[in-house]
Amino acid sequence: HEQSRIWANFWQIVYLSKKLISDFENLLMDNTLARALPQIEIAYAHSIIVHIAKLFSESKYEPFRLGQFKTICRIEIKNEFEGIEIEYKDIIGKIITNRNKLIAHLDEKFYDLYFSENEITRMEQDMAKGMQISLQDAKDIYASMPRTTDKSKERYSVGDFREDFPAIKKMIERLDDVWSRSIPFAININE
Numbered sequence: 082h083e084q085s086r087i088w089a090n091f092w093q094i095v096y097l098s099k100k101l102i103s104d105f106e107n108l109l110m111d112n113t114l115a116r117a118l119p120q121i122e123i124a125y126a127h128s129i130i131v132h133i134a135k136l137f138s139e140s141k142y143e144p145f146r147l148g149q150f151k152t153i154c155r156i157e158i159k160n161e162f163e164g165i166e167i168e169y170k171d172i173i174g175k176i177i178t179n180r181n182k183l184i185a186h187l188d189e190k191f192y193d194l195y196f197s198e199n200e201i202t203r204m205e206q207d208m209a210k211g212m213q214i215s216l217q218d219a220k221d222i223y224a225s226m227p228r229t230t231d232k233s234k235e236r237y238s239v240g241d242f243r244e245d246f247p248a249i250k251k252m253i254e255r256l257d258d259v260w261s262r263s264i265p266f267a268i269n270i271n272e
Contacts, residue, residue, distance in 0.1 A: 084153045086144075087144075087149055087150055087152075087153050088150070088153065088263070088264075090144045090145045090149075090150075091136070091145055091146075091147065091149075091150040091260060092260055093145065094132055094135050094145040095136065095253065095256050095257050095260055097132055098129065098132045098133055098136070099253055099254075099257060101125060101129045101132060102129060102249065102250050102253055104125060105122075105125045105126070105246070106246075106250070108121060108122065108125060109122075109243070109246075122239045122242075123239055126237060126239060126242040127184045129242075130176050130179055130184055130237065130242075131180055131184060131185060133173075133176050133249070133253070134176050134177050134180035134181070134185075136256070137166070137173050137176070137177055138177070147162055147166070147256075150162075150260075154263055155263070158259060158262065158263045161259045162256070165252060165255050165256060165259070168252075169248065169252045171232040171233060172232070172245055172248055172249060172252065173252075174233025175232050175233050175234075175235055175237065175245070176249075177233075178233050178234060179194065179236065179237045182194055183236060183237075193234070194234060194235065194236035195226075195227045195228055195229040195234060195235060195236060196226065196228070196235070196236055196238060197229075197232075197235045197236075197238075197241050198228055199240065199241065199244065200236075200238045200240055200241055201226055203238075203240050204219075204223060205219040205222075205223050206219070208222065208223075
């Protein structure tokens with residue numbers, strides 16, 4: 082029955098992540114919600130990050146984690162999961178880092194998470210427009226802002242989450258697909 086518990090726990094978070102992703106996708110298509118609830122995108126992004134981080138947690142106390150699920154899988158299923166982890170390692174790293182340093186609790190050194198180059202460009206454009214200054218002046222103001230080339234050390238913004246969203250959605254779809262093919266893990270009594 083331990084296998085059934087592990088199997089069900091993993092499915093529960095994959096399923097909830099799929100539902101949150103679907104809601105976020107609907108939110109992106111309906112601007113009226115975003116206008117009525119200005120913080121709704123970041124709230125959904127944070128919720129998705131927290132739930133997906135549970136899947137990839139390395140904590141032995143996390144009952145939903147993929148690492149524990151892989152202990153009960155057939156080898157071919159385990160290999161598929163490991164392939165997904167390798168393919169999405171940058172996004173997984175960014176999700177876990179943001180969950181641990183900024184979203185689930187505020188880490189003492191949360192400021193070590195830097196904004197992406199794309200987000201800094203958006204900030205420059207917003208500043209130029211909002212303060213009615215030249216784009217070059219805004220760029221000069223942001224020139225010394227720390228940047229990172231390591232995606233796993235980037236701070237998620239709504240813009241960055243939107244950019245990563247198609248890959249996040251695909252990753253969860255693939256996890257769900259592999260999980261659905263893992264169902265017959267019981268021992269065949271006719272052998």
